[in-house]
Amino acid sequence: MIVSIILSFESSADETSVAVVKDGNKILSNEIATQIKSHQRFGGIVPEVASRHHIERVTILVDEALADANITYADIDAIAVTYGPGLVGSLLIGVTAAKTIAWAHNIPLVPTSHLAGHIMAARFVKPIEYPALALLVSGGHTELVYLPREGAFEVLGETRDDAAGESYDKVGRVMGIAYPAGKTIDELAHQGKDTFNFPRAMENDGTYEFSFSGLKSAFINTYHNAQQRDEVLNKENLAASFQAAVVDVLVNKTAQALDHYPVKQLLLGGGVAANQGLRTALANLLANYDTEFIPVPLKLAGDNAAMIGAAGEIFYRKGRRGTYDLNADPSLEF
Ligand code: KG4
Ligand code: ZN
DSSP: OOOOEEEEEEOSSSEEEEEEEETTTEEEEEEEEEOHHHHHTTTSOOHHHHHHHHHHHHHHHHHHHHHHHTOOGGGOOEEEEEEESSOHHHHHHHHHHHHHHHHHHTOOEEEEEHHHHHHHGGGGTSOOOSSEEEEEEOSSOEEEEEESSTTOOEEEEEBSSOOHHHHHHHHHHHTTOOSSOHHHHHHHHTTSOOOSOOOOTTTTSSSSOBOOHHHHHHHHHHHHHHHHTTOOOOHHHHHHHHHHHHHHHHHHHHHHHHHHSOOSEEEEESGGGGOHHHHHHHHHHHTTSSOEEEEOOGGGTSSOSHHHHHHHHHHHHTTOOBOTTOOOOTTOOO
């Protein structure tokens, strides 16, 4: 078997990360520097601040990733880098660092999609069997993706407005919860009940598309109307009701996709894949299907470079190579 060592970079949003991955499925190191604290007081990511932090951290993280993996540049077979989607100024830091090292040490460069990375993080659990279906839920994306074979990604449908994680963060902001609010709302939800019955948009419309902006508005209206009446709503029930609406739609659309695309595995990836309510609901759904459920490990749900190594290894094996004029592509899909 061919052994490959991949050095990978991720800098699309507010995490700078550099990893070393062996054969696309073993993590030798995965250094992650989060900037959350710097963005918290603004309630979301400030692009200019994000770029500056990426510059400060990226070379230090390369040294750490090599040291932790106990390798030198001479051991590296390829460099995988996220070149989109994401914030252009942030992406460019990872792309520039990766290109520089690729050029200086004459190592092949493999441009890699952040979305493919989130989905391929499942490789750290077990080998992926095709055809597979992926539910990708993050701060920037909500999509159902069909994978007929290795390296092929067909988007069945995606959100028309807010992403699932984005709606968690926006609702959290109204409730006074620090950014990113997903984890806290998830925890609150487990102590409450679905008493508000918020809308489940497009739940049974037959498409694979999503819409979360109506849910967000319904939540915010309920919250503000209560405030005007000096009424204090139960936070746990609010969180539980919001989460139930999000999870119901995600699970129903996934069921519809599984009915039309019989697959061997369902992969769950992206920051919102850490959601306990969603993981439980999908595990229950899959009890009715001949499909294996592979949720990404909690530690690898959020942005990290190891997942870019996992996806990059596939593209590397298939011969994809980047040139030194590789640019960031903020609206890249796969
Ligand atoms: O994948 P990710 O780290 O970054 C993007 O590529 O967007 O996802 C971050 C998103 C944030 O919106 C955050 O609130 C959400 O993931 N998130 C969660 C949970 N943990 C993180 N949402 C719901 N439940 C969670 N437990
Ligand atoms: Zn992400």
